[in-house]
Amino acid sequence: MKxxxxxxxxxxxSLFANETRFILDVKANADxxxxxxGGQKIPGAMIRFxxxxxxxxxxxxxxSQSSQMNxxxxxxxxxxxLVTGPDEKLVKNGVLLSDKSDIQTVEIKADIMDKISKTQxxxxxxxxxxxxxxxxxxxxxxxxxxxxxxxxxxxxxxVKQNSGE
Numbered sequence: 001m002k003x004x005x006x007x008x009x010x011x012x013x014s015l016f017a018n019e020t021r022f023i024l025d026v027k028a029n030a031d032x033x034x035x036x037x038g039g040q041k042i043p044g045a046m047i048r049f050x051x052x053x054x055x056x057x058x059x060x061x062x063x064s065q066s067s068q069m070n071x072x073x074x075x076x077x078x079x080x081x082l083v084t085g086p087d088e089k090l091v092k093n094g095v096l097l098s099d100k101s102d103i104q105t106v107e108i109k110a111d112i113m114d115k116i117s118k119t120q121x122x123x124x125x126x127x128x129x130x131x132x133x134x135x136x137x138x139x140x141x142x143x144x145x146x147x148x149x150x151x152x153x154x155x156x157x158x159v160k161q162n163s164g165e
Contacts, residue, residue: 011135023038024037024038024082024090025037026093032072032073033071034071034094035069037068038063038067038068042067043065044062045063046060046061046062046063046081046082047061047071047081048081049078050078051078052077052078052116053076053077055116058076059071073094078094080092080093
């Protein structure tokens with residue numbers, strides 16, 4: 001039984017081992033630049049600055065090994081997009097220049113809204129939690145049937161022994 005429990009713990013932990021959550025941190029610097037940091041080591045992930053006025057890409061570069069970069073702040077409202085995979089994007093509002101602090105909110109036109117990126121993560125009906133729960137349910141049903149069958153056989157043997165005496 002101990003081996004079974006150890007094996008179950010190993011399987012459940014391995015299911016959650018590959019699940020990653022990416023973090024995007026955007027901080028303003030005194031020299032009118034921003035420091036962009038990926039929360040984990042994600043070399044090769046793409047960083048884009050997208051204009052909130054025109055929807056165009058203002059800046060595009062891949063992370064280096066350090067997963068951190070300094071970029072000059074654009075002269076217009078923008079958003080920072082971290083693309084970690086084909087179906088995974090994180091989006092954060094960009095930091096405005098210090099002399100443009102009077103712009104608090106930016107109204108984005110409907111046609112621009114279709115052009116700019118939106119936060120997106122891969123949606124799957126069979127994520128790790130669902131697989132784990134269904135596996136545990138199947139396992140419990142199987143164990144219930146096994147022990148029930150074993151107990152029924154013992155009871156039938158006892159009835160046969162008692163009726164034979």
